[in-house]
Amino acid sequence: MRWKNTVLILLLFALLSQSQILPKRKAGVNLDRLGLINQAVQLAIDRGDIPGAVVLISHDNQIVHRKAYGYAQLVPEKKLMHTEMMFDLASVSKPVATATSIMILAERGLLRLTDRVSDYVPGFSKFVKPDSSLSEGARIWHLLTHTSGLPPYTSALQAAAALGNPCSTAALVEYIAKLPKLNAPGDAYHYSCLGFITLNHIIQKISGKNVHEFSQEVIFKPLGMMHTMYTPDSSLKPLCVPTEVQADGLPLIGIVHDPLARLQGGISGNAGLFSTADDLARYCQMMLNGGTLGKEQILSPVTIQRMTQVIDTPSKAARGYGWVVKQGQSWVGGDLLPDGGFGHTGYTGTSIWIDPQTKSFIIILTNRVHPKDEGEVDSLRSTIANIVASAIVE
Numbered sequence: 001m002r003w004k005n006t007v008l009i010l011l012l013f014a015l016l017s018q019s020q021i022l023p024k025r026k027a028g029v030n031l032d033r034l035g036l037i038n039q040a041v042q043l044a045i046d047r048g049d050i051p052g053a054v055v056l057i058s059h060d061n062q063i064v065h066r067k068a069y070g071y072a073q074l075v076p077e078k079k080l081m082h083t084e085m086m087f088d089l090a091s092v093s094k095p096v097a098t099a100t101s102i103m104i105l106a107e108r109g110l111l112r113l114t115d116r117v118s119d120y121v122p123g124f125s126k127f128v129k130p131d132s133s134l135s136e137g138a139r140i141w142h143l144l145t146h147t148s149g150l151p152p153y154t155s156a157l158q159a160a161a162a163l164g165n166p167c168s169t170a171a172l173v174e175y176i177a178k179l180p181k182l183n184a185p186g187d188a189y190h191y192s193c194l195g196f197i198t199l200n201h202i203i204q205k206i207s208g209k210n211v212h213e214f215s216q217e218v219i220f221k222p223l224g225m226m227h228t229m230y231t232p233d234s235s236l237k238p239l240c241v242p243t244e245v246q247a248d249g250l251p252l253i254g255i256v257h258d259p260l261a262r263l264q265g266g267i268s269g270n271a272g273l274f275s276t277a278d279d280l281a282r283y284c285q286m287m288l289n290g291g292t293l294g295k296e297q298i299l300s301p302v303t304i305q306r307m308t309q310v311i312d313t314p315s316k317a318a319r320g321y322g323w324v325v326k327q328g329q330s331w332v333g334g335d336l337l338p339d340g341g342f343g344h345t346g347y348t349g350t351s352i353w354i355d356p357q358t359k360s361f362i363i364i365l366t367n368r369v370h371p372k373d374e375g376e377v378d379s380l381r382s383t384i385a386n387i388v389a390s391a392i393v394e
C-alpha cells in the first residue's frame with residue numbers, strides 16, 4: 001500500500017513539474033509567447049512613441065489577448081486607457097467602411113468595378129501624356145487600388161478657400177476631379193485619400209446615402225457594431241480617445257483628425273470612422289468567416305476572395321480592393337505571418353491585420369498623434385505581428 005502512495009506522489013509531482021515546463025495554451029496559441037506583447041507595448045510607451053494602446057488578438061474564432069495599456073490622454077490631464085474606448089480610425093475607414101460599401105453595391109448589381117469614374121463624376125479629368133494626348137479614363141477599381149492617377153492629397157486650406165468651410169462632398173469631389181493626374185490609370189501607385197473621397201461621392205450618388213448612412217445600414221448595425229460610426233455625438237465623447245492638440249491647447253475628441261474629412265463635416269471616404277477594438281473584432285471575424293457573422297451575411301466569400309487578392313497592374317502595387325495584401329515582409333503584417341494576409345493602417349496610430357491561413361487577426365489601436373503628432377507605431381505593429389506568428393502552435 002505504501003509503495004502505491006509513493007507512486008501516486010511521484011506521478012503527481014511529475015505532472016506538476018510538467019505543467020510548469022509546458023507553456024500555457026489556449027485555442028492553439030502559446031499564451032506565454034503572447035505575453036511578450038505586454039513588454040513590446042510598454043517599451044513603445046516608455047519611448048514616448050504612443051501614450052497608450054488597446055490590443056486585441058483572435059485565433060481560430062477565440063479572442064486570446066485583449067488588453068488596454070497606458071494613457072488615453074496626456075493633455076490637458078492624464079486619463080487611463082480602457083478596452084472599451086473609441087478611436088479615430090483614420091485610414092482604416094477606407095477598407096472597413098468605404099471599400100466594403102462599394103463591394104456591397106457591386107454585389108447588388110448597382111455598379112461595376114470596371115465602370116468609369118467619369119460615369120459618376122463627369123468632370124473627372126484624364127492624364128495628359130507627354131505627346132499631349134489623353135490617357136484612358138480611370139475606373140472604380142483604380143480608385144480602390146490607388147492607381148487612378150490622382151495625387152495623394154490636396155491642401156484642405158486651399159480647398160476651403162475655394163469651396164467654403166464646411167463644404168459638401170460633391171463640391172470637394174468636383175474640385176478633386178479637376179486636379180492634374182500624375183499618371184495613366186494603372187501605371188503607377190500613389191496612395192491617395194482623394195480617390196476614397198471620390199468613392200464616398202459614388203456611394204451617395206448610387207444609394208442616396210453617404211458612407212456613414214450606408215455603412216451603418218448594411219455593415220455595422222447588422223454586425224452589432226454599436227460603437228462604430230462617423231461623428232459620434234456628445235454622449236459618446238467620454239469614450240473617445242483624444243488625438244492632436246489644436247491651437248487652443250485642447251485635443252480633438254470625437255472630431256476627426258484628417259483635415260479633408262473635417263472639411264466635409266467629419267464624414268468622408270478616406271477617414272472619419274470611430275470604433276472600438278471589440279467592434280472591429282466583429283468585422284474581422286466576419287471577413288475570416290467568408291462574409292458572415294452569426295445569421296448575418298455582409299459579403300459573399302467569393303467577393304472577399306476577390307477583394308483581398310493583389311490586383312495585377314503595371315504599377316505592381318501590393319493592393320487588393322481597399323486592402324494592403326502581404327507579399328513577403330510587411331510593416332503591418334510583420335515578417336513571419338504568411339503571404340496573403342491583408343489589413344490596413346490609420347495615420348492616427350490604428351491598424352488591423354487579418355490572416356486567413358492561420359485564422360487570426362490583430363487589432364492595434366493607439367493615438368500616436370496625441371498630443372503633438374510626433375509618435376511612431378510602425379515598429380510596434382510589425383513586432384506584435386511577429387509575436388503573434390511565434391505564438392501560433394496549431
